[in-house]
Structures are given as structure tokens and as C-alpha cells.
Amino acid sequence: AVDARAKAAEMQSLEALEALLRDFEGCGLRFTAKNLVFADGNPEARVMFVGEAPGADEDRVGKPFMGRSGQLLDRMMAAIGLDRTSAYIANIVPWRPPGNRNPTPQEVAICRPFIERQIALANPEILVCLGAPSTQTLTGTKEGILRARGRFFPYTLPDGREIRALATLHPAYLLRQPVQKRLAWRDFRALRAALDATT
Numbered sequence: 001a002v003d004a005r006a007k008a009a010e011m012q013s014l015e016a017l018e019a020l021l022r023d024f025e026g027c028g029l030r031f032t033a034k035n036l037v038f039a040d041g042n043p044e045a046r047v048m049f050v051g052e053a054p055g056a057d058e059d060r061v062g063k064p065f066m067g068r069s070g071q072l073l074d075r076m077m078a079a080i081g082l083d084r085t086s087a088y089i090a091n092i093v094p095w096r097p098p099g100n101r102n103p104t105p106q107e108v109a110i111c112r113p114f115i116e117r118q119i120a121l122a123n124p125e126i127l128v129c130l131g132a133p134s135t136q137t138l139t140g141t142k143e144g145i146l147r148a149r150g151r152f153f154p155y156t157l158p159d160g161r162e163i164r165a166l167a168t169l170h171p172a173y174l175l176r177q178p179v180q181k182r183l184a185w186r187d188f189r190a191l192r193a194a195l196d197a198t199t
């Protein structure tokens with residue numbers, strides 16, 4: 001893990017980080033996944049969404065949020081004027097866990113230096129954590145997502161600058177619990193307002 005963090009910190013571009021991950025053999029998930037799922041969207045964007053882990057569709061395509069969750073995420077982004085040219089999208093774990101099981105705490109811990117470096121290199125103004133694993137991994141909160149959602153947590157970049165990390169519900173959860181979409185809608189309006197307040 002020390003090794004992964006030191007190596008990740010040496011990478012000076014997203015391309016270099018992606019290449020490092022392509023060769024990284026320290027996470028068992030890479031041996032069962034078809035593809036590395038590094039990112040989609042625009043790395044220059046002001047906002048970066050971070051999900052949990054790729055599923056079957058993402059594993060096949062090699063890009064995050066390609067399946068039903070991705071279609072819902074696209075609609076939620078569109079509702080506040082965002083799309084994949086104006087947002088950057090990644091996951092806390094860049095390989096599909098077999099059979100779509102949840103990534104283990106150990107797998108998340110192994111991959112954490114990489115997503116943290118990816119965030120630092122993309123340098124967004126606002127981070128959006130989709131669901132509990134992303135929120136807990138990136139903000140350090142131990143609260144459940146229904147408590148944490150709607151809040152902007154401080155997120156400190158390696159250079160010491162603080163950005164904001166908005167916790168919200170994961171689109172896969174919203175597909176199972178559509179009644180909760182009104183909560184996500186509140187969060188996305190808050191995201192829109194935060195973006196508008198700093199243009």
C-alpha cells in the first residue's frame with residue numbers, strides 16, 4: 001500500500017496514472033476484470049463524480065457508468081445542465097469485482113491512493129461522491145449515506161487546497177428506490193447552485 005501511494009504520487013498526468021494502473025498488479029481485481037475502467041468525461045471539468053466500482057457493462061466498455069446506473073446519472077446530470085463534456089467521472093475502484101460483488105475494504109484501501117491521485121490531477125472545483133463507499137472513502141465520514149447526503153464535506157488536495165465534496169445517493173440505489181430520487185434532486189440542485197455561485 002505504501003508502494004502504491006508512493007508510485008501514484010510520482011505520476012504527473014492522468015495519462016501516466018492510467019498507464020501505471022494498467023500495469024499495476026497489486027490488486028487482485030485486475031486479474032478477473034476484462035478492462036481497466038479509469039475514467040470518462042472531461043478531465044478539465046469543474047465537477048468530478050466518483051462512484052463505487054464498475055459493473056459488467058463498464059468492464060466490457062472500459063468506461064464508468066455505461067449501464068442502467070450510467071443512463072440515470074446522465075439524466076440527473078442533464079437536469080442541471082451537465083453532460084460528459086462538462087463533467088469528469090471515475091470510481092473508487094477501477095476494476096469490476098467478480099459477479100458485481102461489493103469491493104472489499106482491502107480492495108478499496110489498495111485502490112485509494114490511485115483515486116486520490118486522480119482527483120488531485122483532475123483538480124475539480126467540486127467532487128460528487130455517489131453512494132456510501134465513495135462518500136466514506138473520500139470524506140472519511142462513517143455516517144450512512146442517508147445522513148451524509150446533501151452535505152458538502154471539505155476535501156483537502158495534496159497541495160493543501162481545500163475543495164468541497166458533495167455526498168449524494170448512488171444512481172443504482174435510486175433505480176431500486178425511485179421514491180428517493182427527490183432527495184438526489186435536492187442534492188443536484190445544491191450542486192448546480194454551488195457551481196453557479198463560483199463561475
Ligand code: URA
Binds near residue numbers: 051053055069070
Ligand atoms: N456503478 C458504479 O459505482 N460505477 C460504475 O461505473 C457503474 C455502476
